[in-house]
Amino acid sequence: MLTVGVDIGGTSVRAGVVDADGTVIADVSAAPTPTRADELDDTVADLVGGLAAQHDVSAVGLAVAGFVDPDKRSVAFGAHLPWRDDPVVDRLGARLGVPVVLEHDANAAGLAEHRVGAAAGASVAVLVALGTGIGAALLVEGAVFRGAHGVAPELGHLTVVRGGRPCPCGKRGCLERYCSGTALGRSAEELVAASEDFSVLRATWERAEPITGRDVARAAEAGDALARRVVDQFADWLGQALALVADVFDPDVVVIGGEVSASASLYLDRARRRYADEVTGNGHRRLAEVRPAVLGGRAGIIGAALDAREQAISS
Template identity: 85%
Template structure:
């Protein structure tokens, strides 16, 4: 059967009709509304538009926020207007279709396990590097959510005591040093601390924030300062992979998110740092570390797979 996966992010809502092999047959998108009713309208409108051309049997939502263990309610999303909202039941009644919710990183991890870079792994971890860090853990193909539906929050492990402030309210969180946002912040600090030439200096002098994409583009052109920032990012990622391995001992780790598009710049160095930092790294079997295969569609595809696997009749 065909299902619709909807990736509800902080800036846009992306929906797609997905078949049993994980192939996206049709897509549509809309801006993320800042009002709960308007966001319901956006999701329902996309599903209705896609369903008009395909026999859709169920809908899965990948949500950038906390989803209750029953996967019917969105408890909180920093960039979404839903607060303790019974989104699944409300949309199901409106659409006349079964609806299930999933955290967006879990949905992406599910997609990579079923049809992507972690296919068939017994213990798989997804680390999604974007504005922050999302993470998912799958045990024998089943998403592990923890007792209250929020595990694993790898991005908010404290790695630098009294370090950079984090929007979560803590300081020194991993995502402040190892994310797309962190690439820009590290570049700004380095540009401000040196007079060395850099392709990154012009936007900084124009008071325009340096983004992770700016850093990646400059590094691809051999900019020395940008390459130093990317190397530091790779070292942080290697340490993060070592933490993941020490706690979960996975057989596969998939590195996804927006920053994974530039994996050629940093992933090999991160793998080397991982081997150096993990406990007994040269005397144990280590996880394979792969870039994600599904890119920006992973959450959407995973949500659709999740809806299909629920076995709606």
């Protein structure tokens, strides 16, 4: 049985055909995410139709950057998507002629890492996806835990600094304002402004251009001392976040995914040490294994496709 996974993000839509082992055997180039609901329907249908013309597809899974209703049939809201309280499963299922399964994108990535990635075999696994913001997923005995209303766990919007940096969610001091790819850039800008130390990042700041997380990672890899300090701060925040995760969920594996995971060698060891120091009962309890994700940018496609496969088999 082959299934298609469609990763619907705020900027692009990607799709691929996935086999039972979680291998992407064919994919299509990313298309820009439309701003109208009917155009987004068309984009998904075009991507899936192109793949289905070349492969015998049994079901389609959608990984969506937005709130999914508990029944997994509608998209309630997505900050960068046009679907609002939209019954996309029924509508797209009728249009595509195959079963359609819907899932939050972080849950899909977590499912993929649990089935065929870094969390394979874990009893309780947490995915923390570090990118523009922070996405998270919790799997218990292989099943996605989504909470009573389908939005758990929103780790990125835990308040960690009272009255801290403003967050697009409307709150201040959210974890993702200090521990995400965006946060790396913001922290670098603050440190450059407050310091006269040499840094290759200063030229970007003096041109009034935003410093990105990738800029910081590249500078740190090249030995830039200021960038290294920013990464160390990031690692400390991540370690504290891991301690919170362990205190609440007590997982056996935590997978660090998202774009920032590509630079895990810069910060993960320090984050693990901070986690061990911060967790409740430190020194007297087993710690979760903290591993970088292994599926990269295809995790959403793979997880959505495997979810569709499992749902098709069970039905």
